[in-house]
Amino acid sequence: MAMKFEKVSDGNYMLDVCGYVCPHPQIYCKKSLEKIEEGDKLELIFDNPSSGETIVQMCDQAGHDILEKKEEGGKLIYVIEKC
Amino acid sequence: MENIEKRNQLWAFIVTGALILVSLIYYQVNAYYIYLVVYIWFGFAYGMMLQYGRFCMASASRDLFAAGVPRMAVGIMIGLIFFSLVGVILSSTGMSTFHAGPIGSHEVIGGIIFGVGMVLAGGCASGSLYKIGEGNGTSILAILGISFGQAIFVDIGGIFNKLLPQSWVERAQATTWIPKENITSWFDHFLLGNVFTKPQIILSETDAISSMASGNMKFFLGNSLINTIIPAILVLILIYYFYPRKGFMKKRKKKNLSTGFGADITGAWTMITASQRTTLMAVLIGVTAGVHILAMKGMQIKFGINNFGQLLTRMGHTGDVSITGKVFDPGYWYITTQEAQLAGWIMEKVGWEVRDNVFFGVMNGLPELWRNPALWMSIGIVFGAMVMALLNKEFKWKLPKGELIVWGLGGGLLMGIGARVALGCNIGAFFIRVAGGDPGGWLFGIGMVVGGYIGVRFFNWWTEKKMAKEMEAF
Numbered sequence: 001m002a003m004k005f006e007k008v009s010d011g012n013y014m015l016d017v018c019g020y021v022c023p024h025p026q027i028y029c030k031k032s033l034e035k036i037e038e039g040d041k042l043e044l045i046f047d048n049p050s051s052g053e054t055i056v057q058m059c060d061q062a063g064h065d066i067l068e069k070k071e072e073g074g075k076l077i078y079v080i081e082k083c
Numbered sequence: 084m085e086n087i088e089k090r091n092q093l094w095a096f097i098v099t100g101a102l103i104l105v106s107l108i109y110y111q112v113n114a115y116y117i118y119l120v121v122y123i124w125f126g127f128a129y130g131m132m133l134q135y136g137r138f139c140m141a142s143a144s145r146d147l148f149a150a151g152v153p154r155m156a157v158g159i160m161i162g163l164i165f166f167s168l169v170g171v172i173l174s175s176t177g178m179s180t181f182h183a184g185p186i187g188s189h190e191v192i193g194g195i196i197f198g199v200g201m202v203l204a205g206g207c208a209s210g211s212l213y214k215i216g217e218g219n220g221t222s223i224l225a226i227l228g229i230s231f232g233q234a235i236f237v238d239i240g241g242i243f244n245k246l247l248p249q250s251w252v253e254r255a256q257a258t259t260w261i262p263k264e265n266i267t268s269w270f271d272h273f274l275l276g277n278v279f280t281k282p283q284i285i286l287s288e289t290d291a292i293s294s295m296a297s298g299n300m301k302f303f304l305g306n307s308l309i310n311t312i313i314p315a316i317l318v319l320i321l322i323y324y325f326y327p328r329k330g331f332m333k334k335r336k337k338k339n340l341s342t343g344f345g346a347d348i349t350g351a352w353t354m355i356t357a358s359q360r361t362t363l364m365a366v367l368i369g370v371t372a373g374v375h376i377l378a379m380k381g382m383q384i385k386f387g388i389n390n391f392g393q394l395l396t397r398m399g400h401t402g403d404v405s406i407t408g409k410v411f412d413p414g415y416w417y418i419t420t421q422e423a424q425l426a427g428w429i430m431e432k433v434g435w436e437v438r439d440n441v442f443f444g445v446m447n448g449l450p451e452l453w454r455n456p457a458l459w460m461s462i463g464i465v466f467g468a469m470v471m472a473l474l475n476k477e478f479k480w481k482l483p484k485g486e487l488i489v490w491g492l493g494g495g496l497l498m499g500i501g502a503r504v505a506l507g508c509n510i511g512a513f514f515i516r517v518a519g520g521d522p523g524g525w526l527f528g529i530g531m532v533v534g535g536y537i538g539v540r541f542f543n544w545w546t547e548k549k550m551a552k553e554m555e556a557f
Contacts, residue, residue, distance in 0.1 A: 003549060006553075006556070007556075019481060021205045021219055021481065022142060022205040023141075023145045023205060023539075023542060024546070026149065026152075027150070027546050031546050031550050032550070048481075053137045053154065053360070053361070054142065054146045054152050054154065061151060061326075062330065063333075
């Protein structure tokens, strides 16, 4: 198990923190959003449902948009645009 | 997808059915076990609510400091307010089982150790239990850490006793109500020579409050208003001011809306209602914790007892109880001591003498696991959370790997030690005590927040290091 933070293409990043439990997904998500530029998109993949509630509020308070939320095979995928 | 949903629902029914069956078997064996069954089902209710509300006190300080999210800190304050109001009714009708704890620096120190541990482990004592119900393997390790951390900590002596202050040793050895052969460990001397010499206060019972309010009003004034509602509102104001206020006002300015006092009221309300599921569950947990006390007191009156150990003795299970005839039976929501008993039971089975101390030998006893009422409450929490997670398609087995094994076990051990130093965890030393009118609960709360902050600083450093490594590639 390892955290993966990758640049997929210009302006698009992927953070995979599957297997991680609280507080790792939300901390890695926050750190990743700090690293990317405004307007960039981050695809966050995690499987710890307890982190979801915090991540949604964190993005709301910081003004980032969650463009998409979906569930695939037990994994939660949020696409977040940094604003 | 539909198959998974049906399978989850089936498992939810199986788990619930198994607990119903267990309850019926106990009742069939002896009607006294209804006392234990009540613990099971309140545990089940707590578990469902904790999971649905993502109610974990580790996230209160952690998410606030690490992500600026006040959701859980707000939820705890709301829960405290409602629990204290129910507590007023219970005290007024003589139906409260609450008892204060000693007030002192041990609570702050224990709180700090516990706070660091809960951030490392990824969940507090109650949070780790509900996360086991979600299939979280790291939380299993955390609970094992809490269990064995406590059981070993309360029993070890030897070289550690040489570190004891002489005054503690003298006071402990001068204790007359405990046999000398039970005063053996470092923890025994710490309890008898230090902690038990400290005052125990319930605000409603103080002269100051009694002189200001007569009759049952003293319970509201002292325990609820002064010890819980006012401090909780102050905490909410501080959280609002330092965290969401800036972003909230920025958004209003962008929309050319006012930013005066009225906007602050709106902002604070927005903060409270931002996570409806957490706030709703906070209210329900607060009320349920109160009703739980009522139910336990009702059972005690019905059977003419004040501790389940008396029923175990009546049933002939004298080996389960301590030398004072008791087992751990808090009479309300509690988490850590029963887990220490779980580890103590295992240690005894492999030949470790664990009853030669105050914790197991005198205060809490060591019942067989299937006759341990508070442990059944913890099992109820796990299964209640599991049913809720299954119904919401959130159950998934996640085996701990790599660094999470270290964080889970290490954090759990720290929580176990912290809980014993402070005589309780985030529930028993904080939530229950604050709402019960014991100002000592806030000391543990302050320590827990400080410990949480230290834990977050450590994780910030750790994640920053790992992110830097990942970003070398681009």
